[in-house]
Amino acid sequence: MSVVARQGIKYSIIGYLGFLLGTFSAIFIFPYDMEFYGKLRYILPTAEMIVPIVVFGLSFSNVKFFSKVNADGKHHNMLSLSLLAIFINFAVFIGAYFLLNYLFPSLKESRLWEMKRLILPLVLVLALSSVFNKFLTNYKRIVVPNIFENFVPKIANLGAFCLFFFMGFAEKSAYGFFFMMFVISLLGYGFYTNRLEKIKPDFNLDYFKKDRFYSEVLTYSLFGFLGNIGNYIAIRIDNFMIGEYISFEENGIYSNIFSIISIIVVPQMGLFNISAPIINKVLASGDYDELDRFHKKTSLSLFFLGLVLFCCIVVGFPYLADFMKNGEDLRSAEPVLWILGFAMLFDLATGFNGHIISLSKFYKFNIVVMLILAVLTISLNMIFLTYTDLGILGIAVAYAISLSLFNIIKIVFNYIKFKVFPLGIEMMYALILGFLSINVAILLPDFELNILNLFYKPTVVLILLFVGNYFLKIYPLDKFLNRNFIKSLFKF
Known part of the structure; x- marks a missing residue:
């Protein structure tokens, strides 16, 4: 059986198991405390709506241009610069966010401001994870990324809820578990990527300056950003609106x-x-x-x-x-x-x-x-x-x-x-x-x-x-x- 077939079967199994876990939790676990579950369902979708702004389509570029940069032995160069760009974009976003809240104090009355210490770091973790996620698809590996992308969030929700409601932990402790699950997921992405092919950090810009290759990458990333942010807002906005208003x-x-x-x-x-x-x-x-x-x-x-x-x-x-x-x-x-x-x-x-x-x-x-x-x-x-x-x-x-x-x-x-x-x-x-x-x-x-x-x-x-x-x-x-x-x- 080919790698694609094996990965496809395993991908489907993981997808259905994750769906069943989510449905089971929705029916038998989360109804015990709708308010706390509502908080969890506000945190993740809100963070996911911000992620495309920080990623700016770079995850898609790591797929689009992989064949070219891989042939030139520069795929790790592109991955390294993409991850660095995430940190830079995140810093710019944080600066803009706090400036807006300073200029418009009414924004500080929002749930987002109230939960910023959890949501904003989560944005960075999810943004870095999204780059690794797309990068791994170049190796025809979709099962492990699917576990991190679809299964881990359900474990994070379920575990945090059980810690808070059934085991009596404080909300902050439950949120800590919730956040750490995504940190572990990010570390898992890095470990798995390194296992497939040893990561070689390379932050040199010369390759992308040649023939203005960076312009082509940024243009494609822009289209990826526009499509992705529209998709995330359309899908995730409901939970944000309900939690906020x-x-x-x-x-x-x-x-x-x-x-x-x-x-x-x-x-x-x-x-x-x-x-x-x-x-x-x-x-x-x-x-x-x-x-x-x-x-x-x-x-x-x-x-x-x-x-x-x-x-x-x-x-x-x-x-x-x-x-x-x-x-x-x-x-x-x-x-x-x-x-x-x-x-x-x-x-x-x-x-x-x-x-x-x-x-x-x-x-x-x-x-x-x-x-x-x-x-x-x-x-x-x-x-x-x-x-x-x-x-x-x-x-x-x-x-x-x-x-x-x-x-x-x-x-x-x-x-x-x-x-x-x-x-x-x-x-x-x-x-x-x-x-x-x-x-x-x-x-x-x-x-x-x-x-x-x-x-x-x-x-x-x-x-x-x-x-x-x-x-x-x-x-x-x-x-x-x-x-x-x-x-x-x-x-x-």
Whole structure:
């Protein structure tokens, strides 16, 4: 088995284990203290929004130009200068941040200022880690970086929460553990990189001055920065806004619900790794009819599987909440679950819109759209926070609107440029079938024991969906439920 195949399998396993750990924690651990969990979910997303400013796209340049600098024996020179640039950028950012707070004293009333001693050092650690993370992909090593990037934050959240709530440690001690997990992750990055190839620090600038190579690197880094900061702001802004303008407790509730409903995007986790080479090949050949067929096929797969999970979750959630600590708070926020779920379903239905653009010659358009999404998300959040009393429901609506408009823009762009369209009539049939299944399950009588309701109602939904799909022929499940396919899952 090739390195790529082994790394791909291990990457998927780590990804799913991390997702399961996060979901388990969201259901059974974090509800015990929503306020402290809300603080944890404020700290990391806030730091992650600042990281792109400090990194300034240098992590992407370490991938883009690796072949060239490696051929010239200067890849460690580029890594060394990138890490040095992170420290310089961080120093500049810190200076600008404190100057702004001096010029505008009202900023000192923010949660960010209150927690700056934890968040700002975390920004530096995450920025350095991001450079190592991208650098390691050049060696076709993605498993260990995936552990550091996706698994460690979940351990940090879970460990800090358990120290504070279950073991009685002070908040500062819990935050100390939280921060140290990321420091250990950074050290792990350095150790693993050095193990693959001994790091040789080289801060000489001559190589990059030759033929103004530094100009090419900085230009590409700028595009990477613009796309990355838009992405991070769009994804992380919710937790920042809720923690800053509503409360940490509400942030905990929102994060908990978001973790639960995010189960519906699980089918998407590994599919892009499989589809990316196919998309790239079809784009290179210019066979847009084949691209359209493949786009519709993958979009339907993602949507149908996501819809099945969504229907089961919304039917079972009221009974699941009864088994969760502070479940009544989650029940009161149930509309958030539906709104986030619909937004994610539409995102799944649009398939790999963004990836088609990214892999084409129009990749810069993604940067423009991502920046538009970031501005739109911030604006909608402020509107709902300022002019309504919807609280986290308003944040969820803002998220749904901005994500949906983001996908619509990409659908229109892809249709104009490539004549591809992800949506099909089968999705409408599936949606109607899903709503009928949900309504039947809701109307069925409840047992006195909620544990029975938790399992029997989602089971009814599954049966109705599979029976309806059998007659309507929406999705070819028979191809995946036959004996040969199941056997193939257990073969390497």
